[in-house]
Amino acid sequence: MSANANPSFSPTEIDLPNFKRQVWETCTNIAMAAFFFRFAWVQGEAFFTWYRLSTFLILVKVSTDVFFYLIRKPPKNVSMSLYDWAVGLMGTYAVILFMPAGQTHDSLFGQIVQCTGIGLQIFAMASLNRSIGIVAANRGIKTDGMYRYVRHPLYLSYVVAYGGYMINQTSYWNVSVYCACVLLWLMRIMAEERLLMQDEQYQEFAQRVRWKLIPGLV
Structure with a gap:
């Protein structure tokens, strides 16, 4: 088929047929589980060894993420870029590399940060609903709730919640994992922005909400 026969086709973006989308959704769900x-x-x-709140909270955090990933809405369109797929998959699964550090207690500050992050996630999920995804995609433009303040509130909750876990479970390994995760989340944001900016509604939204991740900073 010639390019003129399908002028809406883009090498980095495509409307997935239902069958291909269902296969992709099923495979990613199995891998995630x-x-x-x-x-x-x-x-x-680790929790039943030390009974630390930080360990319980990260289990709640990741369990909530997995639940919403499993019930996510099908996308209107999704990036077919191998780079976007790699960033999306690594940015999603990298958090499972966090390991209990073996200390016998948490710090109060770390617990506050971690609980704040989970609170932000609850509000972000309420704003996002079922429009969560792994690979950059357009599942409908959200503008209410936390989206009035930042364009990617769920990633903000990740930065805070996993930062609290890192404070409580400090080790060279966890610090390295956290830094890698933050970098991957920023890369995911850029990948999502590239795709979403093709939507006029998102362009208008981006003009109203200046900050991508942290108000006044990024």
Whole structure:
């Protein structure tokens, strides 16, 4: 088929046929369940050893993420860029690399930060509803709730919540994982922005809400 026969086709964006989309959704859901089972096993074992709030909270955090990923809405269109897929997958699954550090207690500050992050996630999820995704996609433009303040509030909740876990479970490994995750989340934001900026409604939204992640900073 020639390019003129389908002028709406883009090498980086395509409307997925239902069958392909269902196969993709099923494969990612199976992979997510398998990775989460390992993560839950490690963190659960640590919780029943030390009974630390930070371990319980990260289990709640990741369990909530997985639940919303499993019930996510099908996209209107999704990026077909291999780079966007790699960033999306790594940015989603990298959090399971966090490991219990073995300390016997949490810091009050770390618990406050972690609880704040989970609170932000609740508000972000309420604003986002089922429009969460792994690979950059357009699942409808959200402008209410936390989206009145930043364009990517769910990633803001990630930065805060996992930052609190890192404070409570400090180790060179967890600090490295956290820094890698933050970098991947920023890369995911840029990938999503590239795709969403093709939507006029999102362009108008971006003009109203200046900050992508942290008000006054990014």
